[in-house]
Amino acid sequence: MPDQPHFLQEQEGLMVQRKRAEAMVEPLQLGKRVREIRLSQNLTLEEASKLTGLARSTLSKIENEQISPTFSAVNKLVKGLGIDIPQLFAQPVERRSSGGRRDITRAGEGEPHPTPTYEHEMLANQLRQKKMLPYRTAVRARSFDEYGDWVRHGGEEFLYVLAGSIMFYTEFYEPIELFTGDSAYYDCEMGHALTSTSEEDAVVLWVTA
Template identity: 30%
Template sequence: MNEQIQLIAARIKELREIAGISAESFANELNIEKDLLLNYENGNTDISVGFLLKVAHRFNLELSALLKGDQPKLHVYSVARKGKGLIVDRRKQYKYESLASNFIQKKAEPFIVTVEPDASNAPLESNSHAGQEFNYVLEGTLMIVVDGHEITLNEGDSIYFDSGYKHAMKALNNQKARFLAVIV
């Protein structure tokens, strides 16, 4: 796994241990298997944004504190220049660019997400997390599956959904897809 995932994994484990929570209790609280939690904490498995949001919420942290290791400090405004947001490169086909990582006490988490095409036809990895999500396609064609419903979105299309339901995305037509994701 890459160095960034190792650092994030170590932060999650450290937070749990400082709080005196057993791996089993923490896994139950986050509604995941203990083995998956341990794989996350050891950096052996790609860590979903949904899981990171659950951990951040549990410990009353900003998501960027888990990603960067320090708390955001801006409270009036935060600017992300094109291509200069905090890059979260955790999963093979997905690259997340956080657009407000330095803003404190955000009400929403905005990202530019790039999904690379996957010719393997492997099953989609579903994710779920508390809240709601808005996705607006900037480039390419994206298939999104929400609670078993497949929806195809083209450039300029958008979707808003309850992110507590299992959801997954896939770039179509053998081309990457980019979209604005806002997690509330």
């Protein structure tokens, strides 16, 4: 007979390792995320349908993972719910035990998420339930008018200009031009937006927490 306390400890250790492995490969549940955002805003399906312009039946199917939203539907969700693309694709934060986690994203191998104003490349996609959301973005917009309204979402954000130059608009401050190597840290519940001022689309690194 194996030593009972030692045997139980081994079994508990195996369970913890299994849960960690499952968390590493957990697929992106976009429908679940859409539902969480809708409920966090106290919206019914009917109300969300009116805000986004998506049929109630379509929203229901998206939330229940019966269909994947098209690029057009994603844009409508982002605009109608008043969120940004990274917020839509971020996994809910859950408390977890400390442990070794690592993810490497090779150049050009991030997950693309284009929008009319930004071309996001989501990084570290193998890790779920991250405390930070890193992404590389080409700034397509050349005028603030292209946004229609401020971009705002929960959390705090760090911005670093990798190439080119941008005009950094924030709700409570005067616009400021940032150049390669410049950075900014700000509350992203405050309205914000970027436009490229360089000839080529500027490229920035964003980290959202």
